[in-house]
Amino acid sequence: MARELNVEVVAADRKVWSGAASIVVAKTPEGEIGIMAGHEPVLGLLVPGAVKVRPSEGEPVVAVVSGGFLSVSQDTVAIMAEQAELAEEIDAAAARAELEALEEGEDDARRWAQARVDVAASR
Template identity: 50%
Template sequence: MAGLNVSVVSAEQRVWEGSASQVIARTVDGEIGILRGHQPMLAILAEGEIRVTTDGGEKITVDAAGGFLSVDHDNVTIVAGTASIAAAA
C-alpha cells in the first residue's frame, strides 16, 4: 500500500520530496497530523517544525516559517516562505 506523496518546498528550493506514512505540522490553528486517507484541506503554516515519517521509518524534521499546507488525495504539498532540513541532534 502506497503512503502519502509529500513535497516540501520553499521560495528558494525544493527541500524534501518522497513517500511518507505520516506528516505532522504546526498551523495557525494548532498542530495537525496527516495520515493516508486524510480529508482534503488547506491550512496556513505557523513558524515551527514539520515532522515527516517516511515509509521506511526515517524521521525527517524541517524548520519552516510561513506558507501553507495542502492535502488532496494522499498528496501533501507544503509551500513555506523559508524551510530547511533541521540539523540532527
Template identity: 50%
Template sequence: MALRVALVSPEREVWAGEAEMVVAQTIEGEIGIRTGHAPVLGVLVDGSLVKIHPAAGDVIVAAVGSGFFSVADNEVSVLAEQAELGGEIDVAQAREALAQAQADGDGDNPQVVAERRARARLRAAGAES
C-alpha cells in the same frame, strides 16, 4: 499505501518522498496527516516546525516560515516562504540570530517573527532554545 510529500520553498525543493505521516502547525492548530485524510488547506504558522515521518528512516524535521499546507488524494504539499531541514542548520548561526532578535526587540512584529524563526531553527536542529 504511503503519502506523497513535497516540502518546497521559493529557492528549492527541500524534501520530497513517501511518508507515513506529516505533522504541521497551522494557524488553526497542529494537524497530523495520514493516508486517506480528507482534503484540507491550511496556513502555516511562521516560525514553526513540519515533521515528516518517512516510510523508512528517521523523522525529518524542518523549520518553516509562513506558507500553506495542502492535502488531497494522499498528496501533501508544504509550500513555505522559508524552509530548512534540521540537519542543514548552523546551530551557532541560529543562536546568534536569536540573540540578535532578542537584542533588537521592542516587541514589534518583525522582531517577533525573527525570534520565532530563530527558535524554530534551533528546535529543528535539535538544539532547543
C-alpha cells in the same frame, strides 16, 4: 500494502524534501495537524515551526518552515513556505546568535529565528 502519502516540502528557492511517507505533522494557528493517507482534502495556514515527516523508509525527517501553507489532496501533501530548512542543515550556534541579535519589534524574524533554534535543539 498500506497506503502512502506523496510529500513535498518546498521553499521559495528550492525543493527541501520529497518522498513517500506514512504521516506528516505540522503547526497551524489552531495547533498541530497530523496527516495520514486517506485524509480529507484541506488547505491550511502554517506558523513558523517544525514539520515532521515519517518516511515510508528511513529515518524521520524534520524541517523548519517560516510559515506558509499546507495542501492535502488525494494522498498528496504539499508544504509550501517562503523559507524552509532541514534540521540537519541548521547550525545551532549560528541560529542562537541570530536570534539574540534581533531587535525588539522584528516579530516575523524573531519567530523564524526561534523556530530554527527550537528545531536545531530537538535533533
